[in-house]
Amino acid sequence: MIAAIRIPSRDDQTLRIAGLLAAFGGSIVFSLFLAGATHNLPSIWTANAVIIAGLLTLKGKARWIMLALAGVVHVAIELIAGVRLSFIVLVVPQDLIQNVLIAWSLERLGLTNRMRSPWGLARLTAAAAVLVVVFSTITTVSLALSRGRPMWSGWADWIPPNVLGLFLAMPTTIMLMDRRHKPMFPASPWQIAMLTALVVISAVAIFTWDPGLQALLFAPAMLAVFRGGPRAAAILVIASLAASIPAVLHSVGIDRNAALTPLRHAVIFHVMLFAVCLTAAMILERQKRLQALMTRGRDAARDAQASAQAANKAKSEFLATISHEIRTPLNSILGFADLVAGDPGLSPDSRRRLDLINRAGRSLVEIINDLLDFSKLEAGRMELDPGPLAPAVVLRDAVAIAGPAAEAKKLALRIEIQGGDERPLFLLDETRLRQVLLNLLSNAIKFTRDGAVTARLDVSDQRLRFEISDTGIGIAPDVQARLFQRFTQADSSISRGYGGTGLGLAISKALVSRMGGEIGVISAPGRGSCFWVELPAIPAQPTPTLDSAASSPADLRGARVLLVDDHHVNRELGYALLTLGGHETITAEDGATAVSLLRDQDFDLVLMDVHMPVMDGLAATHAIRAMEGAKARVPILALSADVMPEQIARCLAAGMDGHLAKPIVREDLLAAVARFTAASPATVTL
Numbered sequence: 001m002i003a004a005i006r007i008p009s010r011d012d013q014t015l016r017i018a019g020l021l022a023a024f025g026g027s028i029v030f031s032l033f034l035a036g037a038t039h040n041l042p043s044i045w046t047a048n049a050v051i052i053a054g055l056l057t058l059k060g061k062a063r064w065i066m067l068a069l070a071g072v073v074h075v076a077i078e079l080i081a082g083v084r085l086s087f088i089v090l091v092v093p094q095d096l097i098q099n100v101l102i103a104w105s106l107e108r109l110g111l112t113n114r115m116r117s118p119w120g121l122a123r124l125t126a127a128a129a130v131l132v133v134v135f136s137t138i139t140t141v142s143l144a145l146s147r148g149r150p151m152w153s154g155w156a157d158w159i160p161p162n163v164l165g166l167f168l169a170m171p172t173t174i175m176l177m178d179r180r181h182k183p184m185f186p187a188s189p190w191q192i193a194m195l196t197a198l199v200v201i202s203a204v205a206i207f208t209w210d211p212g213l214q215a216l217l218f219a220p221a222m223l224a225v226f227r228g229g230p231r232a233a234a235i236l237v238i239a240s241l242a243a244s245i246p247a248v249l250h251s252v253g254i255d256r257n258a259a260l261t262p263l264r265h266a267v268i269f270h271v272m273l274f275a276v277c278l279t280a281a282m283i284l285e286r287q288k289r290l291q292a293l294m295t296r297g298r299d300a301a302r303d304a305q306a307s308a309q310a311a312n313k314a315k316s317e318f319l320a321t322i323s324h325e326i327r328t329p330l331n332s333i334l335g336f337a338d339l340v341a342g343d344p345g346l347s348p349d350s351r352r353r354l355d356l357i358n359r360a361g362r363s364l365v366e367i368i369n370d371l372l373d374f375s376k377l378e379a380g381r382m383e384l385d386p387g388p389l390a391p392a393v394v395l396r397d398a399v400a401i402a403g404p405a406a407e408a409k410k411l412a413l414r415i416e417i418q419g420g421d422e423r424p425l426f427l428l429d430e431t432r433l434r435q436v437l438l439n440l441l442s443n444a445i446k447f448t449r450d451g452a453v454t455a456r457l458d459v460s461d462q463r464l465r466f467e468i469s470d471t472g473i474g475i476a477p478d479v480q481a482r483l484f485q486r487f488t489q490a491d492s493s494i495s496r497g498y499g500g501t502g503l504g505l506a507i508s509k510a511l512v513s514r515m516g517g518e519i520g521v522i523s524a525p526g527r528g529s530c531f532w533v534e535l536p537a538i539p540a541q542p543t544p545t546l547d548s549a550a551s552s553p554a555d556l557r558g559a560r561v562l563l564v565d566d567h568h569v570n571r572e573l574g575y576a577l578l579t580l581g582g583h584e585t586i587t588a589e590d591g592a593t594a595v596s597l598l599r600d601q602d603f604d605l606v607l608m609d610v611h612m613p614v615m616d617g618l619a620a621t622h623a624i625r626a627m628e629g630a631k632a633r634v635p636i637l638a639l640s641a642d643v644m645p646e647q648i649a650r651c652l653a654a655g656m657d658g659h660l661a662k663p664i665v666r667e668d669l670l671a672a673v674a675r676f677t678a679a680s681p682a683t684v685t686l
Contacts, residue, residue: 020054045161046169053173055103098135118279172234203240207247233277241270327641331662335573370503388540389428398437412452427538439504440468448472469530475523484509559604564594566612591620610640618654625655635676
């Protein structure tokens with residue numbers, strides 16, 4: 001079967017067949033008219049090219065219906081023109097068979113739908129021209145032999161008109177049948193009609209008076225190319241040729257010897273004009289198509305970005321909500337567990353159980369923090385805060401924090417500092433560097449059953465190298481390559497045997513990368529592991545520090561604190577922690593009550609929850625800052641389970657002076673009270 005260009009609709013097949021038959025009949029009439037007017041002077045034959053194009057573009061049975069009707073039309077026109085029936089019976093079937101064989105051959109060569117580029121057009125027309133020469137030669141030879149004439153008689157009169165007609169009519173018909181060429185160009189039918197009229201008038205004038213001016217036809221033809229694309233170019237060139245042939249005959253007469261060369265020149269010129277215009281139109285169409293693809297690509301990318309941002313926002317809001325809802329009860333669980341653990345009358349079993357509660361709660365907090373940190377890193381919202389820092393101090397702090405966990409497993413925890421002591425200062429983010437080191441130390445302790453964990457620091461002029469090595473289970477080489485990917489652990493049994501989310505190393509890698517460094521591991525199964533971090537050594541100067549005498553805890557006992565929280569359990573916990581710290585504490589269940597209390601009383605510090613009924617913490621802060629006098633300047637510290645960066649930013653923008661995340665750690669709470677009341681002496685002494 002002959003392959004066809006895919007046309008979107010099946011409903012207009014009848015109109016397409018009618019159009020092809022009209023073009024086919026018109027081509028025959030035009031060619032026969034010229035032949036009759038010029039005493040059978042060969043010029044151009046386009047009818048076969050129209051049929052070949054129809055076979056390539058129609059689908060299914062429509063091809064064969066068109067072919068049968070074309071045969072009927074051909075016979076009818078030839079009879080009307082007075083051609084002998086014996087000649088018609090011989091020629092018409094041969095033409096139809098020849099057209100079918102050419103279309104079938106093009107299909108077998110895979111060239112039936114190659115009109116989307118100049119190279120595709122050249123391949124299709126060249127292959128079709130060769131096939132026309134071959135099959136037309138067979139036809140002319142058979143006709144000559146059947147009529148008792150020499151074998152090659154008529155070859156020169158038959159082949160050139162068919163080939164020239166093919167070059168013009170087949171691409172034109174395919175262009176008009178292929179709707180994909182239309183949407184790229186905005187020209188209306190009236191514009192095409194006006195351009196066609198301009199070209200026809202120009203062609204008649206030029207070929208009647210001075211064919212040497214035929215190059216002037218390129219101007220309106222190229223205008224048609226830019227306005228109407230390949231379709232307009234094809235229509236205009238065909239119209240110009242149809243007008244120029246009679247003009248040439250009118251100019252030179254119908255004598256065979258005098259008219260043959262000018263006619264051939266006119267046809268060849270139009271073939272060249274057609275090739276140039278169609279090539280330019282296809283290049284222009286390709287550019288427009290690429291521009292459309294780029295526009296669609298940008299729109300798709302913009303939509304995808306918007307969808308990703310919406311999904312990321314939804315994820316962040318979900319994590320923020322989950323974090324808030326988990327931190328709020330954890331605040332009470334861990335806080336009261338810590339308070340009860342301070343009771344000297346506790347039995348060893350009760351103390352051990354409280355310690356288990358505390359560890360489980362802290363583990364849950366670490367998981368939540370990991371999820372939030374990873375979410376911030378993915379969204380690009382993790383901001384670094386570098387400052388002058390002694391790396392040895394950070395390493396010692398991290399080792400001190402990890403010490404109890406190592407001691408509980410009876411592991412030796414060593415620290416080695418090479419190439420420097422605690423005095424050199426470098427530009428580092430203390431919080432994030434400590435987080436990375438604690439992640440590595442926690443992993444080393446977690447995966448080491450016995451032996452030792454060693455923390456090393458090597459300080460040089462160009463880099464800082466931290467190493468955390470252990471005598472643990474080690475890591476297989478095939479696992480090391482994906483170890484720093486999110487939610488990845490050594491194997492599926494690790495999470496069950498050791499716990500964890502698989503985010504710690506991924507977060508560490510992202511943080512180290514943000515700090516301009518590198519992280520890696522050297523390990524072998526059964527031989528332990530050595531995780532290393534290298535950071536650029538950027539020297540820094542120490543910053544001036546305030547006199548810490550005023551912030552001595554001994555001097556700050558007895559501060560008067562207003563604690564605002566809608567959860568009575570949190571109020572009770574905060575009251576207990578602050579009272580044990582030596583501070584007078586007044587509580588309020590919402591922002592409106594807090595504002596009312598602050599109008600009537602003096603406080604050194606306000607600890608403000610954010611989400612509360614009646615009046616939330618942000619609105620209460622605005623109301624306090626709008627007061628007159630010293631009351632408007634009272635320090636306000638957010639005490640909230642909201643820990644996302646944008647949530648903290650909203651607190652600061654509302655006028656709060658700081659933020660303390662829940663669950664509350666007693667030491668952090670008392671240190672914050674000391675820091676924020678240092679500038680204002682306590683009004684009450686207990």
